[in-house]
Amino acid sequence: MTPSRPMRADARRNRARILAAAEEVFAERGAAASTEEVASRAGVAIGTVFRHFPTKRDLLAAIMKLLRRRLVDRADALIADGDPATAFFDYFTYLVESSAEIGTVVGALAEEGTAVEPGEQIKALTQAFGALLAAAQEAGAVRPDARLDEVMALVTATAHGALAAGWSADLRRRTLGLVLDGLRPR
Amino acid sequence: MTPSRPMRADARRNRARILAAAEEVFAERGAAASTEEVASRAGVAIGTVFRHFPTKRDLLAAIMKLLRRRLVDRADALIADGDPATAFFDYFTYLVESSAEIGTVVGALAEEGTAVEPGEQIKALTQAFGALLAAAQEAGAVRPDARLDEVMALVTATAHGALAAGWSADLRRRTLGLVLDGLRPR
Amino acid sequence: MTPSRPMRADARRNRARILAAAEEVFAERGAAASTEEVASRAGVAIGTVFRHFPTKRDLLAAIMKLLRRRLVDRADALIADGDPATAFFDYFTYLVESSAEIGTVVGALAEEGTAVEPGEQIKALTQAFGALLAAAQEAGAVRPDARLDEVMALVTATAHGALAAGWSADLRRRTLGLVLDGLRPR
Amino acid sequence: MTPSRPMRADARRNRARILAAAEEVFAERGAAASTEEVASRAGVAIGTVFRHFPTKRDLLAAIMKLLRRRLVDRADALIADGDPATAFFDYFTYLVESSAEIGTVVGALAEEGTAVEPGEQIKALTQAFGALLAAAQEAGAVRPDARLDEVMALVTATAHGALAAGWSADLRRRTLGLVLDGLRPR
DNA sequence: AATGAATGAGCATTCATTCAT
DNA sequence: GATGAATGAATGCTCATTCAT
Known part of the structure; x- marks a missing residue:
């Protein structure tokens, strides 16, 4: 105290x-x-x-916190920056591209059985991403029925996939294209 | 011998x-x-x-082989079954739903540095999935420019994501919806 | 019974x-x-x-018995053969040259802590060698004060040495020469 | 570094x-x-x-190094000491008497397939023994045609023999006598 | 606060030996 | 008698964690 x-x-x-x-x-x-x-x-x-x-766990958790802060900062920068339609897709892409960094740590913690407390950091990330999503939907760049948790799930998935399976840069770009297409209004 | x-x-x-x-x-x-x-x-x-x-590795590899065979068998059943449009989407969903089983093992082997020979089993799986994809595209249910490797990447990603992040059944269904939408013709 | x-x-x-x-x-x-x-x-x-x-021990012991019988047989043959002076030296040389076969087994048993019972076989070997020695001493080819146990010790030593240290054929011959010289009358 | x-x-x-x-x-x-x-x-x-x-190997190797150093030290002491004729025979005897210590380790390493690098230590030993031998030959106490490698082989053999066969102190002394006689000029 | 030596539970793997088939 | 699958104690080695210096 x-x-x-x-x-x-x-x-x-x-x-x-x-x-x-x-x-x-x-x-x-x-x-x-x-x-x-x-x-x-x-x-x-x-x-x-x-x-x-x-504890080794604590070390891993600390790294995660660090990574998350970086991600959030980037989101904030994009939000402040301008064009909402582009921002959302850029951020999604950025996240997938940072996957290697994140993935290992996440995986490591998952493997240990106890996932790290979702805590404040992830809330912050979700919030930042939520803002980008809302703005993009407002601007008509993303289908209006896409919910935040789904979008988060999608990034996670794509990021993990890219990481674990070791996609080539080319394959990653194309696959990402398909994923993002699913988010556009029809 | x-x-x-x-x-x-x-x-x-x-x-x-x-x-x-x-x-x-x-x-x-x-x-x-x-x-x-x-x-x-x-x-x-x-x-x-x-x-x-x-070797522990051998055990892991054996499990993988088993899993793959199951997956391939299921694909074959679906191919033989009928409606190509449904078949492809059903199989995609099935794969994601089996993810927990597969994911761990794949991840484990990848982590060890030496991935198991992609050998016959994975070729068989790719082939089976390719047949389903082609049929679905033929039937106009899947966008014609989607390539097999992208689709494989997509399943892997979604499966891993569902596994590692521990999505709820509901979230999984909705996220899967988005992914599959990206594959439909516009 | x-x-x-x-x-x-x-x-x-x-x-x-x-x-x-x-x-x-x-x-x-x-x-x-x-x-x-x-x-x-x-x-x-x-x-x-x-x-x-x-028991593994039993197997090793059985091999030893076999080897010993072979050695004894050879000694008997030399005894029956003729020239006592040559016979002793020939046999000594022969024993050293068979060392590889014997050595491993003996060593193995020694390592286990319990040496095999010297039993009848070794008595037989000692006896046969004794006969050769006596004859050679009678013939004036070996110094009369060399005792049987010393001679046995000498073979063992040379054989083990040749085996464990992996002497070249040349080195073995020369070293053997020195050993045998020690046995000749001055 | x-x-x-x-x-x-x-x-x-x-x-x-x-x-x-x-x-x-x-x-x-x-x-x-x-x-x-x-x-x-x-x-x-x-x-x-x-x-x-x-590694267990490393432990074994370390022991060997230790033993070798002891042996070399002893040789150096004898060289410094005086009477070359006695020194050589004393050292030979000393080596055989220390055999139990050495033998096991040497044997163990040999058995493993990879003998420890003969490196500096053994070179040092050979050298020290060489000096004693030369001095003894100079002094006319050892036959002039005895070569260093033969002499080394002889110690090794006698030491191993004494060790593996568990000679009594008496037998060891007598056998050693025979061996050393082989080294004296005629 | 930092250091790095010590701890000891845990793990993959081997191998003599037993016993159901 | 032969077979070969099962057993389980033992071994070398690793690594997170503790604690004396």
Whole structure:
């Protein structure tokens, strides 16, 4: 309950390094990669990793939070930017293209049995995506009966698919085209 | 070579039990589940599992083969059955609905680095699906420019998505609706 | 105590095959080779091996017995043959040259903790070698103070050394020369 | 590379304990003894053994290095000491007497197929022994035509023999006498 | 706070041996 | 007697997590 004094400077630096290393390592090696590997890539000792993230789960969750924030930021930028019709499709495409980063982590957590709490971050993402969707529907670029949860499901699916199956860039573009066509008004 | 006389009755029974148990266990716990768990669920000793499948990989691969055969059989049944327009969409839906079974295993193998030989089984599946697609396009039920690889990609994606994200039955149905709409002629 | 009826013909044939296979396998792969390998090389099922030799130990012991008999036979032949001076040295050399066969088995048994009972066979070998030694000493070809147990020890040592260290044929010949020189009268 | 600061005190203590335990265990039980046994005899957990020696092979190799160093040290001491004639024979005897320690390990490694790199250690040993031999020959205590490799072979053989066959102290002394006689000038 | 050594449960795999067929 | 499937203890090794330094 005490506000717990602000982190020491080196501690904060280490936390960041660890997160960066973890992102790299898990993206490369899958979630089976060892925490030790993360530590050494971050240039810290294993104990330091566990001081910051008491559990491997916690580390994975933290990465996810990070990724989500990035995604949300991008959505906000697109919303602020302009043309609603383009924005929605651009964002959808962007999400699928970032899949590799996200996918591994999501998969890893799913595999462990306990999915991470959908928490605030995902709410924020959903909200941002919702805004883009509404705007696009308003502009008549997306069929009006498409609901937000369906659209979210669709991105997730396409992203996972692209990742797990290792589609070529070409195949990804074409498949994405089909998916997006399903969202356009007839 | 040696004609290798037909498996003894108890051996065949055990092999089947192990496969069934493995399917269950891996679907529930992910591919990280232990072989020991499979053995005990199958009611055999650990050595028996390894006698039938010398490697965990082999066990996983065997499950996959089994699943694929089921999928192909179903496709063949639908092809033989009649109405091409319905058949294609039914099969697509069926595949997504079986996703839980397939997904884990596929994912597990992909994660290990060495995917199982795409070999005959997947060729057979692609072929069967191709026949359904062609018939549906012929019947004017599917847009003529949709290519087989895109359609395969789409099923995979939807199936994985449904699996990993744990969609509700309702959400799955609605999302599937959107996907299939993208495949219909405009 | 009942004389236990004479072995069935096929049983005797199998016993022989197994022994032959075991000799091969253990010579090639060392004593760590699996009993299963022996069985398959002999063309019988694993159960058959264990029916004839209830324990891996027993199998190894049986091989040893076989080898010893061969060695004794050779000694007897040399004794009967003639020139005592040559005979002793020839036999010594012969033993070292057969080392590969013997060594593995002996080593294997030693490794297991319990050496095989020296039993009758080894007594027979010692006796045969003793005869050769005595004759050679009589003939003045070997120093009269060399005792039988020392000579036995010497062969064993040289044989093991040649085996374990993988001496070249040339090195073996030269080293053997030194050893034998130690046995000659000065 | 990295200067890699000097091992922590407890780590060094454990490393030493493990090596000592391993020497004991492998000498008693042969190389088939389990790593677990080594761990428990050393009073550490199994993980600690593997942290220090990532592979059983590595552990075996480390023991060998240790033994070799001891042998070389002894040789150096004898060289420095004085009387060349005695030194050579003393060292030969010493080597045979240490055989139990060495033999098991050497044998174990040989059996595994990959002998440890003959590398520096064995070169050092050969060299030290070579110096003793040369000095002894110079002093007229050893026949001048005896070559270093033959002499090495002879020690190896005698050591192995003494070890594997479990000679009594008396028999070892007498046999050694015969061997050494073969090396004296006539 | 950081370090990195120690822990020990867990895992895939092997193999001598037993026993139903 | 022969077969070969089943057993299960044992082994080498990994890795998340703890804790003394």
